[in-house]
Amino acid sequence: MSQPKPSEYTAFDPMDPLGVDDLLDPEDLAIRDSVRAWAADRVLPYIADWYERGELPQIRELTRELGALGALGMPLTGYGCAGATPVQYGLTCLELEAADSGVRSLVSVQGSLAMYAIHRFGSEEQKLRWLPDMAAGEVIGCFGLTEPDHGSDPAGMRTRARRDGSDWVLTGRKMWITNGSVAGVAVVWARTDDGIRGFLVPAGAPGFTAPEIRHKWSLRASVTSELVLDEVRLPADAVLPEVTGLRGPLSCLNHARYGIVWGAMGAARASFAAALEYARTREQFGRPIGGFQLTQAKLADMAVELHKGILLAHHLGRRMEAGGLRPEQVSFGKLNNVREAIGICRTARTILGANGISLEYPVMRHATNLESVLTYEGTVEMHQLVLGKALTGLDAFR
Known part of the structure; x- marks a missing residue:
């Protein structure tokens, strides 16, 4: 095979020196460019001010816009999710974090943690109840695993769920939870007599509060909260039925x-x-x-x-x-x-x-x-x- 002459090479692009874009198909590029354009319009003009103020204003409006882009639960299929490829989801994460890590974290927690848990381990009823609204950005989710005394070692978690008749009663605390105080549903992991289980805790459940964590010097344009569960009573169908343990x-x-x-x-x-x-x-x-x-x-x-x-x-x-x-x-x-x-x-x-x-x-x-x-x-x-x-x-x- 003959080698191309130097004049036949494409121009050197300082922002893509290896020609990685050549590995992407037209749909990949279209998704990437649409997310990049959204971030340029809706995040970049304001992010320095949000960061300096330590807040992410209009988070619910932004989340709905991200839902309209198909960015929430992006690689998941059905229930209003985009069913995108992993590379397309990755390109979306890259473009969002090029704007700010806090916006990418919002999307990651919504889709890859909260929605993914429901999609993979939830009942059909749970999926139908939560996933369509979460994919549309109408409901924000959070993921409660990390605790004040247990981060890298989640097996040591102290949050417990005990049976009371057919109900579950949850007690404990979770820490550093993205989206916590704005979430409509929290996926909370707790220790039970049968092992670690996941529970869907709706906002407003008696005994459940999510005070926001302030005074951060990182991820300032992001909502970060503590989750406090004080004898939170949930019905039997609040547990994710398809998994037990840290898996x-x-x-x-x-x-x-x-x-x-x-x-x-x-x-x-x-x-x-x-x-x-x-x-x-x-x-x-x-x-x-x-x-x-x-x-x-x-x-x-x-x-x-x-x-x-x-x-x-x-x-x-x-x-x-x-x-x-x-x-x-x-x-x-x-x-x-x-x-x-x-x-x-x-x-x-x-x-x-x-x-x-x-x-x-x-x-x-x-x-x-x-x-x-x-x-x-x-x-x-x-x-x-x-x-x-x-x-x-x-x-x-x-």
């Missing part, structure tokens, strides 16, 4: 982590783009700083890690489409991509200098958001140990 919540987390693999690259891309534009226009010593070797070295290293991460996300997405994606591979992606995304943000900040700490630019906002993304849904250390066990066959968790 239930951990499978949900694995699905959400996949979205993070893509989303982190969105934050990294936005920071890289800001640094690249700044380097082309900011002048020192009589010329743009992008013309100096050290700045070019930084930009080259950032581009390499950014697009390696996007290729990794794409590879994992195709494996998920084929039904062969293992949890250890998701850990591989989450560990690498979030860690590298933070590194890209920090390097971008050095290129912007003092301007890098200003909300006029997205870099510091993305960097601080990623500090939360680095920790939630599995810390660096937990994913290292998941991979360590897979590599050696030896369990270092206990």
Whole structure:
């Protein structure tokens, strides 16, 4: 096969240096571009102000708009869900997090945690009751697993559900719950005499409150809450019937982590783009700083890690489409991509200098958001140990 002449090559694209877009089909590109356009119109003009104020105003309106885009429960089928491919869902996460991690978290918790739990483990009645309205963004969901004293070790949870006649009675607390205070339904995991079970707790249930957590310096444009369950009485049909044990919540987390693999690259891309534009226009010593070797070295290293991460996300997405994606591979992606995304943000900040700490630019906002993304849904250390066990066959968790 003859090699193309240099004149036949397509133009080099600094934002797609490896030509990854060539791996996407027209529907993939159309979905990506529609989400990018929505974020540019509905998030980017306002996000610095929301972040500075520490709130996500009009969250219900935004959620309905995301539902209209098909972004909620996107890879799920039926019940009003889009039935999109894993890669299309990943591209959506990337574009949303390029705007802000808080918006991507809203979508991830809604679809990959709350809706996924109901879709996979719920009864037909539960699916019909909740999923269509959640897919449309009319009902917001949250996912209650983490507790004040039990994050990385959910097996130690203290929230309990006991039988009282045909009812269940839940008591306990959950912490760092995205969407908690605005949710119409909470998927709450609790210890029972038969093992860990999932329960659907509707907002307004007596004894159930969700006070919002304030004073955050990360994910500020996001609703984060505590869930307090004080003898919350639920009917027998509130329990998710199709799973018992940690397999239930951990499978949900694995699905959400996949979205993070893509989303982190969105934050990294936005920071890289800001640094690249700044380097082309900011002048020192009589010329743009992008013309100096050290700045070019930084930009080259950032581009390499950014697009390696996007290729990794794409590879994992195709494996998920084929039904062969293992949890250890998701850990591989989450560990690498979030860690590298933070590194890209920090390097971008050095290129912007003092301007890098200003909300006029997205870099510091993305960097601080990623500090939360680095920790939630599995810390660096937990994913290292998941991979360590897979590599050696030896369990270092206990």
